[in-house]
Amino acid sequence: MEPDFEVIVVGAGPAGASVALHLARLAPTLARRTLLLERATLPRPKPCAGGVTGKGLAVLGGLGLTLGVPALPIHRVEVSLGAQRWAVEAEGLAVTVARGAFDHWLAREAVAAGATLHDGEVVTGVVVGEAGVRVATARGTYTARCLVAADGGSSTVRKLLAWPPSTHRARLLYVETDGPPEDVATLSLDFTPMAAGLHGYLWDFPSPLPTGVGCHRGLYDRGDEGSRRGNLKPLFRDALAARGVDLDACVLGGFHERELARGVAVARPRLLLAGEAAGIDPLFGEGIAQALAHGGLVAAEVARVATSGDWSFRGAAGRFARSRLGLELAGGRWLANALYQPRGPARLARLFAAPGIASLAARHLAGRLHPAVLAMVAPPLLALGALGLGWRGHPA
Numbered sequence: 001m002e003p004d005f006e007v008i009v010v011g012a013g014p015a016g017a018s019v020a021l022h023l024a025r026l027a028p029t030l031a032r033r034t035l036l037l038e039r040a041t042l043p044r045p046k047p048c049a050g051g052v053t054g055k056g057l058a059v060l061g062g063l064g065l066t067l068g069v070p071a072l073p074i075h076r077v078e079v080s081l082g083a084q085r086w087a088v089e090a091e092g093l094a095v096t097v098a099r100g101a102f103d104h105w106l107a108r109e110a111v112a113a114g115a116t117l118h119d120g121e122v123v124t125g126v127v128v129g130e131a132g133v134r135v136a137t138a139r140g141t142y143t144a145r146c147l148v149a150a151d152g153g154s155s156t157v158r159k160l161l162a163w164p165p166s167t168h169r170a171r172l173l174y175v176e177t178d179g180p181p182e183d184v185a186t187l188s189l190d191f192t193p194m195a196a197g198l199h200g201y202l203w204d205f206p207s208p209l210p211t212g213v214g215c216h217r218g219l220y221d222r223g224d225e226g227s228r229r230g231n232l233k234p235l236f237r238d239a240l241a242a243r244g245v246d247l248d249a250c251v252l253g254g255f256h257e258r259e260l261a262r263g264v265a266v267a268r269p270r271l272l273l274a275g276e277a278a279g280i281d282p283l284f285g286e287g288i289a290q291a292l293a294h295g296g297l298v299a300a301e302v303a304r305v306a307t308s309g310d311w312s313f314r315g316a317a318g319r320f321a322r323s324r325l326g327l328e329l330a331g332g333r334w335l336a337n338a339l340y341q342p343r344g345p346a347r348l349a350r351l352f353a354a355p356g357i358a359s360l361a362a363r364h365l366a367g368r369l370h371p372a373v374l375a376m377v378a379p380p381l382l383a384l385g386a387l388g389l390g391w392r393g394h395p396a
C-alpha cells in the first residue's frame with residue numbers, strides 16, 4: 001500500500017525546514033510528498049541568542065534564499081580572557097536575528113517549496129517497521145517511507161526509540177535586555193570564568209527588537225566531566241553585575257543543549273537524525289548553521305535512497321563523518337576537549353597568539369574555509385604561537 005507521504009520530518013526548526021528546502025532542490029517530487037510535523041504553533045518563541053554565522057548564511061545562499069527577516073550584520077567577534085582581548089574582523093562574519101521570526105520564515109519557505117506543514121501537532125508515537133514508518137500525533141496517524149528526527153535537543157523521537165543518551169549536555173543561562181551592547185556589530189565571547197571552573201564562556205550579542213536593538217546575554221557551560229558543578233547562577237549574577245545588569249530585574253532562562261557525541265549513530269534503517277536531535281558544536285554551542293547544513297546532508301541521503309529503493313541508509317553515518325559538517329563538529333569536539341580543562345585558559349591564550357589565527361577564524365566563521373584545511377594549518381600555527389611568534393592579545 002502507498003504510504004501517506006514519502007518523508008515525515010518531526011520538527012520545523014532550522015534543521016527540519018532545511019531538509020524540506022534541500023529536498024525541493026534535489027528531488028522536487030519527494031519534497032511535494034514531505035510532511036513537516038511541528039509541536040508548536042508557528043511563529044513560536046525560541047530561547048536563543050540568534051547568531052547565524054556566515055556558514056549558515058552560505059547554506060541559505062546555496063538554497064537561493066535571501067534572509068527574509070530583520071537582521072543585524074556582525075563584522076567583529078571579540079574574545080576576552082581576563083585582561084586580554086583579541087578581535088576577529090571581516091564583513092559577513094554573522095548576523096543576529098529574532099529566532100521565532102527566522103524559524104517561521106524558513107518554515108514558510110519550505111511550504112512554498114512544496115512541503116506540507118502541520119504545526120500545533122505534537123508527535124507522540126513512532127513505529128519503524130520493515131515496510132515503512134508510522135507516526136502518531138494527537139490528531140491522527142501518518143505513514144511514510146522514512147522519518148527524519150529534527151526535533152531538537154530534547155528529541156521526542158530519540159526518547160521513543162531509546163536512542164543512546166548524550167554523554168554531555170551543555171548548560172546555558174540566558175537573559176534578554178532592552179539596551180544595546182557597547183557595539184551593535186560585535187559578538188563578544190568572554191572566557192574569563194574558565195579560571196573559576198566554567199567549561200565555556202559568557203556571551204553578549206546584539207539582538208534586533210521591534211523597538212530597536214537589544215542584547216542577548218548568556219552563559220555557556222559544556223557540562224562535561226570536571227566542568228563547574230552545581231549552581232551557575234551566582235557566577236552569572238556577578239558577570240551581569242559587572243556589565244551593569246541586575247539579574248533579579250531580568251527573566252532568567254535555563255536550558256540544555258545536546259552536543260554531537262563521538263561515534264553516535266545518526267542513521268538507522270528508515271530513520272535519520274538532523275540538527276540538534278543528532279548533536280551540535282560542543283565548543284561554542286552553536287547550532288543554527290549546523291542544523292541548516294545537516295538538513296542538506298539528510299536530504300541528499302533521502303534523495304539517493306529514493307532512486308535505489310533501499311531505505312536502510314547504509315553508509316549514511318560514514319558520509320556524515322566525512323562531510324564538511326562532520327569534520328567541523330569533530331574538530332570542535334577535539335578543541336573543546338583540549339580547552340575545557342584546567343590548562344584551558346593558558347591554551348586559549350596560546351591559540352589566539354598563533355600567527356594568522358584571526359584571519360583563519362574569520363574565514364571559518366564566514367564559511368569560507370574547509371575544516372580539513374584548518375586541521376592541516378592549525379598545528380604549525382599553534383607551535384609558533386607557543387613560541388610567542390604571533391599575534392599578541394592586548395590588555396583590555
Ligand SMILES: Cc1cc2nc3c(=O)[nH]c(=O)nc-3n(C[C@H](O)[C@H](O)[C@H](O)COP(=O)(O)OP(=O)(O)OC[C@H]3O[C@@H](n4cnc5c(N)ncnc54)[C@H](O)[C@@H]3O)c2cc1C
Binds near residue numbers: 172
Ligand atoms: C539560550 C540559547 C542560546 C543559543 N544561541 C545560539 C546562537 O546564537 N547561535 C546558534 O547557532 N545557536 C544557538 N543556540 C543553539 C540553537 O538554538 C539550536 O542548536 C538550534 O535551534 C537547533 O536547531 P534544530 O532545528 O535542530 O532544533 P530546534 O530549533 O530546537 O527545532 C526543533 C523543533 O522540533 C519541535 N518539536 C520538538 N518535539 C516535537 C514533537 N514531539 N513533535 C513535533 N515537533 C516537535 C520543536 O517545537 C522545535 O520547533 C542557542 C541555544 C540556546 C538554548
